[in-house]
C-alpha cells in the first residue's frame with residue numbers, strides 16, 4: 001500500500017509499504033478515508049519531539065471504514081464507518097477507568113524514554129514516534145488500530161468525512177482545553193493560536209458558557225476565519241502588544257481563562273524570540289514557550305491557564321513567580337480522546353460544532369508532501385490539509 | 392491443593408517466563424548498581440494492577456488466555472501440593488531453557504528458585520491491597536548471582552539485567568491482567584528497508600526493555 005513516511009528532519013515522501021495485519025485480539029484494521037495533518041506532526045517532522053525513525057508513517061487524525069476485526073472485538077463490525085482517537089487507550093487500567101485516557105498505563109509498549117524524560121510514561125499515540133509507542137500512522141491506505149473497541153467510534157449518518165475527521169484530535173483537544181477552564185458562564189477566555197486546535201477550543205469555550213472569546217495569532221487569514229466562523233474577537237500579535245490589548249479589552253482584569261494552543265514551536269517578534277530560537281536550534285532548550293509565558297502574564301489573578309499546545313522538555317524563562325503569586329490554576333495535557341468523542345459526535349451531528357471548514361485543502365495521499373508544505377508554511381490560507389488515500 | 396495455589400503457580404510461571412524473556416532481549420547497560428547482600432544481588436520492584444486481589448489471582452485460572460499470551464514457550468508441571476516446575480524456553484531461541492521451581496508459601500505469597508541456567512536466582516512475589524480504590528500492588532524481590540555467563544555478557548561491572556527483566560515482567564503481567572493482551576508494534580508497517588528495520592528494532596528494544604515498573 002502507499003503511505004506518507006518521515007525520511008529525516010524536515011523530509012517526507014510517499015512510499016510503498018507493507019499492509020498492516022491483526023496482531024492482537026483487540027485490533028481492528030481501518031481503511032482510511034480521510035487523514036488530516038496536525039500541528040503536532042510539525043514538531044515530529046522538525047525533530048523537536050524525540051525518537052522518530054526513518055520510514056515511520058505519520059498521521060493520527062483520521063476516519064475510515066473497518067475492514068477487519070480481531071477475535072476480541074465486540075462493539076464493531078466490518079463495514080462500520082468510524083472515527084478513531086489519536087491517543088491509544090487500553091480501557092482496562094485505572095487511568096482509563098477514570099477517563100484519563102491519554103495517561104493509559106498499557107498502551108505504550110516502549111515506555112523507557114518517556115519514563116526517563118518525564119518520570120512516567122503516558123499513553124501511546126498513533127503515528128507519533130517511537131517514544132509514543134512506535135505505532136504506524138494513518139497517512140496510509142490502511143492502519144492497524146489497537147484496542148479498537150475503546151478507540152474507534154461509529155460515525156453518525158450524514159456527517160462528511162472531512163468534518164468528522166477532526167473528531168479524532170482537533171475537536172477533543174479543543175474541548176478539553178475549554179473543559180480545563182471550568183467555566184461557569186459569562187467568562188472572558190483568550191486563546192493563543194488560531195490553528196485547528198485553537199479554533200475548536202474557541203468554539204468549545206463558547207458552548208461551555210464563555211461570554212467573550214478572544215483569539216490571538218499573527219496570520220490575518222486565520223484570524224479572519226475565526227472571526228467569521230465563530231464570531232470571536234481577535235488580536236494580531238505581530239501588530240499589537242498582546243498583554244496591553246488584553247488588559248484594555250477586559251478593563252484591567254485580564255482574561256478569566258487563557259488557553260494555549262500553539263505548542264513548542266511558538267513564534268514571536270523581538271529579541272527574546274531570537275534568543276529562544278537560537279537555543280532551540282542548537283538543542284540547548286527543547287521548547288519555545290512564548291505563548292505560555294504570555295498566557296501566564298495575561299491571565300487574571302486566580303484565573304486558569306490551560307495548555308494543550310504540545311511541549312516536550314525543558315523551557316527557559318518560565319514565569320513561575322507570576323503563576324505562583326497570582327494564584328493561577330495551571331491545567332495541561334494530551335487530550336483524553338475517548339472521553340469526549342461520543343459527546344462531540346452528537347454535537348457534530350446536530351451542527352452545534354461544524355469543524356468542516358478546517359479542511360481547507362483536501363487532496364490525495366500522493367500529494368501529501370505538498371500538503372505538509374502548505375500547512376507548515378501556512379500558505380494559501382491553509383488551516384489543515386486532509387489526505388484521501390482512497391482517492 | 393486448592394485451586395488458588397495452582398493459579399498462584401501460574402502467576403509465578405509467568406513472572407519467571409517473562410524474566411527469561413527479559414533476560415534474553417536485554418543488552419549491556421549500566422544504570423545503578425543493585426544492592427548486594429551476602430553474595431547475592433537484590434532488586435525489588437513493584438507494580439500496581441487495577442484489580443482487586445481475588446481478580447489478580449483469578450486471572451491465572453484462564454489457562455487458555457494464559458497459553459495464548461505467554462505459555463507458548465513455557466510448561467508447568469505439578470510436583471506436589473505446593474510445588475511446581477516451570478520450564479521455559481528462551482523465546483529469542485538458542486535452545487536455552489529455564490527451569491524454575493515455584494512454591495506457594497501462603498495466600499498472596501509465592502517464591503521461586505532457579506538453580507540451573509546462566510543466572511541462579513531466588514525470588515518472591517507478594518500481593519498487597521493498594522490504598523484508595525487502586526487495586527493490588529504486586530511486589531517482587533529478586534536475588535541473583537552474577538557469575539558465569541552473565542559476567543561474560545556484562546563485563547566485570549556486573550549489571551542490572553535481571554532488574555530490567557523483572558521490571559519488564561511486571562509490566563507485562565499488569566498489561567495481561569488489565570487488558571488480556573500485550574501491545575507490540577514491532578510489525579507495524581513502515582517505509583524502512585531490512586537494514587533500517589534492524590536498526591530500528593534495536594531502538595525499540597532499548598525503549599522497551601525495563602520500563603519503570
Ligand SMILES: NC(=O)c1ccc[n+]([C@@H]2O[C@H](COP(=O)([O-])OP(=O)(O)OC[C@H]3O[C@@H](n4cnc5c(N)ncnc54)[C@H](O)[C@@H]3O)[C@@H](O)[C@H]2O)c1
Nearest residue numbers: 039040173193195196197261262263267308309310334335
Ligand atoms: N494536547 C493535545 O492532545 C494536542 C492535540 C493536537 C494538537 N496539539 C497541539 O496543539 C498545537 C496547535 O495545533 P494546530 O494543529 O492548531 O497547529 P497549527 O500549526 O495549525 O496552529 C498553530 C498556530 O499558532 C500560531 N502561533 C505561533 N506562535 C504564536 C504565538 N506566540 N501566539 C499566538 N499564536 C501563535 C501560528 O501562527 C498558528 O496559526 C500544537 O502544539 C499541537 O502539537 C495538542
Ligand SMILES: [Zn+2]
Nearest residue numbers: 038039040169
Ligand atoms: Zn494531533
Ligand SMILES: [Zn+2]
Nearest residue numbers: 090093096104
Ligand atoms: Zn488504559
